[in-house]
Amino acid sequence: MKQYKQFRSLIIADFEAAEWPHPPHKHNHYELIYTRQGTGTHYINGNAIPYVNGNIFLIGPDEEHYFEIDSPTQFVFIKFTDVYIHHASSGSSYGLRHLEYLIKSKETHLSAFQLNNADQHSADAIIQVILSLKQDTLSNEQLIWLQVLTLAALLQRNMPELKATLHRSRDMQALFCYLHKHIYTPYKLRSLVMASHFNTTPDYIGPYFKRNTGITLRNYIGNYRKSLIRQRMESGNYSLKQIAAEFGLTDESHVSKIMS
Template identity: 60%
Template structure:
């Protein structure tokens, strides 16, 4: 399978196509894809789903996807790397948690975001603004980043997050979604708090999670926090103090302890 490699932190693409030119592929970056006009099918991870004007998709590096165009389609792409999120050019990104949450919960919205009429109008304006800023993306970098965060906020409120316990597959999506969203707030990841959120007993949620994932709830949270902290450290733009503040940890030594105990 073809794999595309992007080395720039951010690429903004705006194009219209009658025939999709790319094979089924993966890539090393994330893609926010806006369907300005047109219709067809989006093939992602072996599942074929219809798309139409106004749809937004979020694709990660390990998603294999392609489009089958049935009606001329106007695509707008925001293609960004981990470097873009975690301090491109040595600049630490404010508000990165919102985008991290959206990315880590991709499994809840493979089929695209179902936006309200009002949110659809706002998203259209944001994408149009970003396209208008791309001619000088270096000078407009901070403005573009603010638009990306605005998109993240709108897409988050259109995610199918479930609070009550329902069918099993959807239950696990909801639990993962809750953990990813609240990884920065340790007090909200305690079993009694999570059990209350999902309206189940404290003695139920841990065994339920272990039965469906093979990991204890505590181990999954620990591993997930570890992977996110390691990602920030690898970027070289975050101090241990900043990381501690971001993840609700006591201080720098607490960060070091998390890294030691999660290896």
Template identity: 55%
Template sequence: MKRYRQLAPVMISDFTVERWHHPVHNHNHYELIYIKSGKGWHTIDGGRIAYKAGDVFLLGPEEAHAFDVQARTRFIYLKFTDQFIHRQGAAATPGVQSLEYLIKRRDAHLAGFTLPVADRRTVDAIFGVVSSLQQDVAGAEPIVWTQVLALAMILQRNLPELVAATKPARDMQAMFCYIHKYIYAPGKLRAGVMATHFHTTADYIGPYFKRHAGVTLREYIREYRGGLIRKRIASGQYSLKSIAVEFGLTDESHVRKLAL
């Protein structure tokens, strides 16, 4: 399978085609794709879904995809790397947390986003700003970043909440999404609180998670939180104090311990 590699932290492209010219491929970056006009089919990891004007897709490096254009289509692409995410502003914002959550919600990657009318207007305006910046993307990185955060918050609020189901795979997907959403709120990740949310007991949820995930609930939460913290520290944009506040930790020594 072809793999596209992007060296620049962020790139923007706005183009119109009558036929798609790329094979099924994946890449080393994230892509926010806006369908400005047109219609057709989008193949993502073997699944095929229809697209139309106003639709938005978020793809990560792990997804393989291609388009089948049925009617002349204008695409606006915003492509960015992990480097772009973690070298931006020093202060954590809800937008950063929304983006991190969206990146982990692979079910949303596979289905795309269909937005209500009001949000469609806002998203269309945001991608208009994005397109206008493509001639000097490097010089406009802070402006591009604010557009990414705005899009992340709009897309997250349009995601359905995943709830436990009868199948273990769906149960685990719901639990993972819950953890990713509340990773900044330790109180929400206590076994008793999670058990109440998933209509079970504190004694049951831990063994259930270990049986199906292969690691304990505490280990998974610790590793996921530690990974996010390590990225913040590596960026040089966050103080230990600000990280502790963002993740609801007691002090900076706790941050250092989790980053090991």
């Protein structure tokens, strides 16, 4: 299996192709892929997903993918690394939340985003702004990144709702997505609130999570929150006060206690 390696933090590429030029491959970075025009099929981890004009895909590291093109397709690729996510001066921790959630939710990697008409128009405009800045990516890197974060916010609100049903109330993927989405809102991570969302009881949801993951729900939430806080601290772009406010913590001492 071919694996592409990217060492630059952010790369923008746009091109038209009648035949897909790459073999099935993986890579060490993330890709937001926009099909400006054309039709075909995108294969992600063996899943065949038809695409049309205006579809957007998110691919993570080590995910195998390739395209089969039916009609000539204009592609826009926004390729970025973990280093950029956690060390760039993004200027928007709110936008970063949306991107982190999309990245953590594997459901988003196995389908094309279905945007409503208004958001599709906005996404088209954002992509056009990014393309207008690509000729000097180095100088415009922060401006491009802000557009990426705005696009992430649009994508998140167009995800299928993770509503509890009798079938999905016990679905681990939905549970992980819920945890990642609400990691910044401690109230929504209480067992009583989560149990209500997933149509079950507080006494059931914790043991169910432990049985399927080998780790307690409390420890998973703590470890995930800790990893996000560590990334904020290592970037040097956030004060302890800002981190506390972002994660709904009492004060800076609470942040220090979590990290100790």
